[in-house]
Amino acid sequence: MSGEKSLKVALLGAGTVGAQTARILLDDAQALAERSGVSLELIGIAVRTVDAKRDVQLPAELFTTDANALIDQADVVIELLGGLQPAGDYIARALSRGASVVTGNKALIAAEGARLNALAAANGAQLRYEAAVAGAIPILRPIADSLAGDHITKVMGIVNGTTNFILDAMDSTGAAFADVLAEAQALGYAEADPTADVGGHDAAAKAAILASLAFHTTVSSDQVHTEGITQVTAEDVAAAADAGYVIKLLAIAQKDEAGVSVRVYPSLIKRSHPLASVRGAFNAVFVEAENAGDLMFYGAGAGGNPTASAVMGDVVAVARQLAAGAPLPNGSADLPVNLLDFDQITTRYWIGLSITDQPGVLARVADVFGTHGVSIESMIQHGGEGSEAASLRILTHLGTEAALRTTVEALEALDVVNTVTSVMRVEGN
Numbered sequence: 001m002s003g004e005k006s007l008k009v010a011l012l013g014a015g016t017v018g019a020q021t022a023r024i025l026l027d028d029a030q031a032l033a034e035r036s037g038v039s040l041e042l043i044g045i046a047v048r049t050v051d052a053k054r055d056v057q058l059p060a061e062l063f064t065t066d067a068n069a070l071i072d073q074a075d076v077v078i079e080l081l082g083g084l085q086p087a088g089d090y091i092a093r094a095l096s097r098g099a100s101v102v103t104g105n106k107a108l109i110a111a112e113g114a115r116l117n118a119l120a121a122a123n124g125a126q127l128r129y130e131a132a133v134a135g136a137i138p139i140l141r142p143i144a145d146s147l148a149g150d151h152i153t154k155v156m157g158i159v160n161g162t163t164n165f166i167l168d169a170m171d172s173t174g175a176a177f178a179d180v181l182a183e184a185q186a187l188g189y190a191e192a193d194p195t196a197d198v199g200g201h202d203a204a205a206k207a208a209i210l211a212s213l214a215f216h217t218t219v220s221s222d223q224v225h226t227e228g229i230t231q232v233t234a235e236d237v238a239a240a241a242d243a244g245y246v247i248k249l250l251a252i253a254q255k256d257e258a259g260v261s262v263r264v265y266p267s268l269i270k271r272s273h274p275l276a277s278v279r280g281a282f283n284a285v286f287v288e289a290e291n292a293g294d295l296m297f298y299g300a301g302a303g304g305n306p307t308a309s310a311v312m313g314d315v316v317a318v319a320r321q322l323a324a325g326a327p328l329p330n331g332s333a334d335l336p337v338n339l340l341d342f343d344q345i346t347t348r349y350w351i352g353l354s355i356t357d358q359p360g361v362l363a364r365v366a367d368v369f370g371t372h373g374v375s376i377e378s379m380i381q382h383g384g385e386g387s388e389a390a391s392l393r394i395l396t397h398l399g400t401e402a403a404l405r406t407t408v409e410a411l412e413a414l415d416v417v418n419t420v421t422s423v424m425r426v427e428g429n
């Protein structure tokens, strides 16, 4: 396709992100042509319903319900439908005929990225997905290109806008999470099925993509230890605040001599930590590399316009490469991965207990921690006077997940413990 003065662009989907992408393609056509070295002609938009109400007024003649016919005429296909299918088949169809693809579909890339990347390479096509991780933030290209001469050891960040929006509102207004979720959905941050957000699966897909690129390997979302925020209560948020912490859903990909660990869970971080000030639907990602040291990337992690910006950045990158007829860069996603068992991970923990307040109870609880090799940093008790139950929040020093699991099991079996109300990790310094 090199040497063409115009590239035919097919858009699949005109939802939150697709509609804004179409707007930019149409409104900024001249600037995009100048930056790409080739003009980008939007030849059609595949949708389910041609006359559905949309966020942006778009020319009716562009709409079609025949995605396959549209893909078969395109040089570049932008997939913004979401979900594994039919998005996966559409992308494979495009790549198989040598058309390049830009997508924001983290669920699909985290599940089938290796196969689709191989298909792209085999057909001389490009597959780009900057929008899939942390919305508008340029993070995949910095990891894959700017840091290609370094060794990344850790990527840690807030990569889901919906859950950050919810946790931030719970922290600043004391709201319960169900009340804030509807607002995040209305603002276009949430996935079509918001359980992907609140269950941590969206962040897990992003963590898998980050780990794959950072460590030049293939990690899929089902290899990511995943916990969401559905169990986080207003009481947890308030107790964390009292202790000087804020709760954030973190995605962490880490590599050392022992192996690679990729995990997503709600974590306490100190209020003075830079991630604590990431508010609303904003995202932030820390990258640690051997030579570069610490880097931080921050910006809008969700929403139509920010995500469309990342999509369009990829479209221009694809177009430049096609216009130049340059050979595709070599990827290096083929190193074997030694994924650590989650039990081997070491962090600090914050454990909430409802206890029967009676003499000697604290000593018995402390003894359980000691017996399982988890050392306590601090213990805070609330309530209990004049009533039977008291709440206890315990912060530990470093311990393994295996030790934590057996500690929690032993606590649950203790007659003075009514329930273990929460178990969270503490991250950052």
Ligand SMILES: NC(=O)C1=CN([C@@H]2O[C@H](COP(=O)(O)OP(=O)(O)OC[C@H]3O[C@@H](n4cnc5c(N)ncnc54)[C@H](O)[C@@H]3O)[C@@H](O)[C@H]2O)C=CC1
Pocket: 012, 013, 014, 015, 016, 017, 018, 046, 047, 048, 067, 079, 080, 081, 082, 083, 085, 086, 104, 105, 106, 107, 131, 132, 133, 135, 188, 189, 190, 191, 192, 301, 302, 303, 304, 307
């Ligand atoms: N909304 C956001 O903030 C972000 C979204 N993304 C990703 O971008 C993609 C699109 O997300 P949104 O625009 O938010 O979703 P959306 O649900 O607003 O839009 C998707 C559109 O595709 C249409 N669609 C779905 N299946 C179809 C099919 N088989 N044929 C024709 N049309 C079909 C839907 O009717 C809907 O209009 C997803 O992969 C999502 O994960 C990525 C980053 C941020």
Ligand SMILES: N[C@@H](CC=O)C(=O)O
Pocket: 132, 133, 134, 135, 159, 160, 161, 162, 163, 189, 190, 191, 197, 202, 301, 302, 303
């Ligand atoms: N639902 C996602 C959208 C962007 O990836 C989020 O909330 O971050």
Ligand code: NA
Pocket: 130, 131, 132, 133, 134, 135, 136, 137, 138, 139, 140, 310
């Ligand atoms: Na991004």
